[in-house]
Amino acid sequence: MQTTIPQSSVQRSWEFTAALVIGWLVIGLTTALFLPVLLPGVDTLIVRALGQIALALAAVALVGRLGWRTVEPQAGRVNSARLLIPAVLIAALPLAAGLRIEQVGMALFLVVMELIVGLSEELVFRGMLLRTLLPHGTTRAVLVSSALFGLVHLANIVYGASVAVTLAQVVGAFVFGIGMAAIVLRGGTLWPAILIHALANFALRFSWFVPQPVPAPLMSAVVSTLLLGYGLFLLRGVSAHTRPAHTERRD
Numbered sequence: 546m547q548t549t550i551p552q553s554s555v556q557r558s559w560e561f562t563a564a565l566v567i568g569w570l571v572i573g574l575t576t577a578l579f580l581p582v583l584l585p586g587v588d589t590l591i592v593r594a595l596g597q598i599a600l601a602l603a604a605v606a607l608v609g610r611l612g613w614r615t616v617e618p619q620a621g622r623v624n625s626a627r628l629l630i631p632a633v634l635i636a637a638l639p640l641a642a643g644l645r646i647e648q649v650g651m652a653l654f655l656v657v658m659e660l661i662v663g664l665s666e667e668l669v670f671r672g673m674l675l676r677t678l679l680p681h682g683t684t685r686a687v688l689v690s691s692a693l694f695g696l697v698h699l700a701n702i703v704y705g706a707s708v709a710v711t712l713a714q715v716v717g718a719f720v721f722g723i724g725m726a727a728i729v730l731r732g733g734t735l736w737p738a739i740l741i742h743a744l745a746n747f748a749l750r751f752s753w754f755v756p757q758p759v760p761a762p763l764m765s766a767v768v769s770t771l772l773l774g775y776g777l778f779l780l781r782g783v784s785a786h787t788r789p790a791h792t793e794r795r796d
Contacts (some may be wrong), residue, residue, distance in 0.1 A: 558677045565674055566693055570700060572599050577703045589704060594658050601665035608668055616672030616735050624733040628779065629741070632728050635771045636745035639752030639764050646751055656747060663743035670694040670722060671729045671738055683730065683783050691722030713762055717769045721745075724772030727779040745772075 576596035581587055608616055623629070646652045670690050678686035695718040701711045725738050732738070745768055755761045 558680055561677050562674055562689075562693070565669060565677075566697065568603070569600065569669060569697055572596070572603055573697070573700050574703060577700070593704060594654075594661075597658060597661050597665060601661045601668075604665050604668040604673075608673065611673070615676065616668060618676070619733045621734050621736055623737065624731065628731055629728070629737050631775050632724070632737075632741050632772065633744065635768060635775060636741050637748050638768055638771070639748040639754055642753035644751050645753045645755075652751065655750060659743040659746040659750070660739075662746060663739045663741075666694070667725065667729075667735055667739045667742055671725050672735050675726055675729065683780070687723055687726040687730075687780065691719050691726060694722040695719030710762070713766075717762075717765055720769040720773045724769070724776035727776030727783070730783045731779040 573596055576599055577592060580592045580595060614620075670693065674693065675686055675690040678689055681689075695715040698714045698718045699711060701714060702708065706714070725742060728741065729735055729738050749755060749761060749765055749768065752759075752764065755764050
């Protein structure tokens with residue numbers, strides 16, 4: 546039987562969302578601005594890696610405090626593994642021509658970092674944030690969580706990215722986020738999205754297609770657009786009244 550969600554719970558969902566995004570930006574920007582001061586001459590790649598590790602640790606700590614049911618209401622059980630196959634193929638599309646690995650050590654480091662990025666971003670945006678917003682309706686939850694996921698990429702300007710490239714990343718992340726949200730809602734669990742997210746980043750970074758003959762932004766746009774299309778297909782089967790997980794801790 547459908548029940549009415551208390552107004553106080555709906556209000557708390559927006560407050561929690563705002564606090565989550567602000568916390569994400571504070572951690573990311575703090576590491577980006579202050580680590581180069583504390584460690585003069587440190588490589589930008591290391592700064593970004595340390596920032597992602599800090600975000601992942603904070604996300605895991607928060608989920609642990611709220612309870613893992615917050616992000617995994619089905620305890621990791623996948624509704625239909627077959628639904629994941631097209632998403633995996635789309636994410637791996639840039640690898641169609643093979644891998645481009647020049648330094649094995651650096652490749653292994655980047656593989657680990659992509660897994661950490663997938664973990665931190667999916668825990669926050671498709672785990673806590675998406676499910677927190679579900680009381681407002683599935684469509685709104687997907688769009689708002691994806692829009693916020695795109696907007697936080699504006700922080701890449703602090704790392705030296707150009708405004709034009711960053712704006713393209715914002716749009717791409719928004720589109721990508723819709724696809725990931727659909728995978729989580731239809732699949733019923735978060736961990737496949739973490740792996741697919743990491744795979745998409747890895748494939749783009751080590752593809753023989755990139756940067757020649759296909760520029761990275763173009764290949765990224767192709768993958769994100771295909772994931773968007775598949776996500777919209779998946780969302781047709783998601784109930785408009787998907788039951789959210791509670792954000793309050795359960796002991």
